[in-house]
Amino acid sequence: xxxxxxxxxxxxxxxxxxxxxxxxxxxxxxxxxxxxxxxxxxxxxxxxxxxxxxxxxxxxxxxxxxxxxxxxxxxxxxxxxxxxxxxxxxxxxxxxxxxxxxxxxxxxxxxxxxxxxxxxxxxxxxxxxxxxxxxxxxxxxxxxxxxxxxxxxxxxxxxxxxxxxxxxxxxxxxxxxxxxxxxxxxxxxxxxxxxxxxxxxxxxxxxxxxxxxxxxxxxxxxxxxxxxxxxxxxxxxxxxxxxxxxxxxxxxxxxxxxxxxxxxxxxxxxxxxxxxxxxxxxxxxxxxxxxxxxxxxxxxxxxxxxxxxxxxxxxxxxxxxxxxxxxxxxxxxxxxxxxxxxxxxxxxxxxxxxxxxxxxxxxxxxxxxxxxxxxxxxxxxxxxxxxxxxxxxxxxxxxxxxxxxxxxxxxxxx
Numbered sequence: 001x002x003x004x005x006x007x008x009x010x011x012x013x014x015x016x017x018x019x020x021x022x023x024x025x026x027x028x029x030x031x032x033x034x035x036x037x038x039x040x041x042x043x044x045x046x047x048x049x050x051x052x053x054x055x056x057x058x059x060x061x062x063x064x065x066x067x068x069x070x071x072x073x074x075x076x077x078x079x080x081x082x083x084x085x086x087x088x089x090x091x092x093x094x095x096x097x098x099x100x101x102x103x104x105x106x107x108x109x110x111x112x113x114x115x116x117x118x119x120x121x122x123x124x125x126x127x128x129x130x131x132x133x134x135x136x137x138x139x140x141x142x143x144x145x146x147x148x149x150x151x152x153x154x155x156x157x158x159x160x161x162x163x164x165x166x167x168x169x170x171x172x173x174x175x176x177x178x179x180x181x182x183x184x185x186x187x188x189x190x191x192x193x194x195x196x197x198x199x200x201x202x203x204x205x206x207x208x209x210x211x212x213x214x215x216x217x218x219x220x221x222x223x224x225x226x227x228x229x230x231x232x233x234x235x236x237x238x239x240x241x242x243x244x245x246x247x248x249x250x251x252x253x254x255x256x257x258x259x260x261x262x263x264x265x266x267x268x269x270x271x272x273x274x275x276x277x278x279x280x281x282x283x284x285x286x287x288x289x290x291x292x293x294x295x296x297x298x299x300x301x302x303x304x305x306x307x308x309x310x311x312x313x314x315x316x317x318x319x320x321x322x323x324x325x326x327x328x329x330x331x332x333x334x335x336x337x338x339x340x341x342x343x344x345x346x347x348x349x350x351x352x353x354x355x356x357x358x359x360x361x362x363x364x365x366x367x368x369x370x371x372x373x374x375x376x377x378x379x380x381x382x383x384x385x386x387x388x389x390x391x392x393x394x395x396x397x398x399x400x401x402x403x404x405x406x407x408x409x410x411x412x413x414x
Contacts (some may be wrong), residue, residue, distance in 0.1 A: 012146065019260055022152075022155055036180070038169070042246075045243055048245050053129075055226065062360055068211065071347065079204055082208050101116075109162070127180065141195065142154060161185030162181065165182060221358065225359050225363060228366050229336055231242075231370060231386070247322050251326055255330030255333035303326075311323070342401070343358060346397055361393075370391055
């Protein structure tokens with residue numbers, strides 16, 4: 001029985017890895033270099049700024065709804081209507097966010113053609129944000145029910161949509177098409193293969209209030225986390241310029257690609273810990289935390305060395321400026337994602353409020369360290385500041401998680 005269970009975990013993990021490799025491989029190796037080659041470093045830097053805003057909304061709200069529903073199934077009853085109501089609220093929030101992002105980039109100036117362009121950008125961002133939030137939520141269908149073969153196909157469809165979008169870009173122009181089709185393909189696949197986007201759309205469970213409260217707790221923390229993840233694109237765009245966004249993004253790209261492999265690991269952790277009601281003890285938690293630090297060190301060395309070849313081939317126009325940041329940018333990216341893995345472990349045995357507390361501490365450290373360093377030192381300040389606060393996030397998550405397990409252990413012994 002144990003052998004069969006271990007085999008299932010191994011198979012699901014491999015499928016999860018392949019899903020994310022295909023998704024991010026297409027995005028990072030085909031779509032983004034393709035857009036950069038077509039648009040140039042400065043214009044692509046502005047597009048990355050837009051994409052960051054969309055990603056923040058998707059990760060902040062869509063992923064939160066997904067994780068919250070999985071955890072809710074372990075503790076309470078849940079229904080489609082609970083989370084559709086939440087997604088409807090998020091869609092309303094997307095309206096001012098889309099307009100605000102468009103204002104920050106281009107400004108609303110006088111003249112009908114300029115206003116028309118602003119309205120078009122806002123509308124396009126709004127649609128992309130809403131679709132992205134829903135697509136991020138959609139993977140709950142496969143992780144909640146532990147259907148990782150469908151999880152693999154889901155991301156394959158998203159990647160195929162991106163490739164088709166790039167083809168449309170070549171024919172008609174418009175970077176929005178590239179991402180819109182990918183998100184739409186993933187949603188359509190979930191409608192066909194799943195149940196979370198099917199009727200009854202508005203039927204609520206008896207735990208509606210508790211579920212909605214929980215998902216907002218997780219969302220608050222995830223929004224802070226996602227904002228800091230995309231801080232290089234947002235704050236460098238504000239404090240320095242669009243080209244600097246591309247330089248720093250490229251410098252840490254391999255670290256980000258490798259670190260994104262932790263995404264299926266996070267999904268499997270929350271799926272199995274919640275689905276099978278597995279409990280951790282202090283020893284296992286300490287071992288897991290130590291292992292994550294070792295993995296971070298090894299992967300940072302590998303990504304730094306490989307970046308000298310990868311960036312030279314894929315982004316030759318910014319290689320000279322980016323190479324001095326390869327080590328520190330990769331370390332910052334990997335610390336962020338691996339501390340996120342530890343946070344998912346903690347979420348499986350703690351209250352949702354604990355994640356919010358961790359991310360509030362994280363946000364305060366970011367405001368006090370990274371922003372001033374970025375203003376005064378530019379890319380270097382951003383790079384070193386993110387390493388500092390991402391390590392702090394890992395440390396705080398470990399301390400609070402270990403304390404939580406210690407309290408549970410003392411309570412059970414008492």
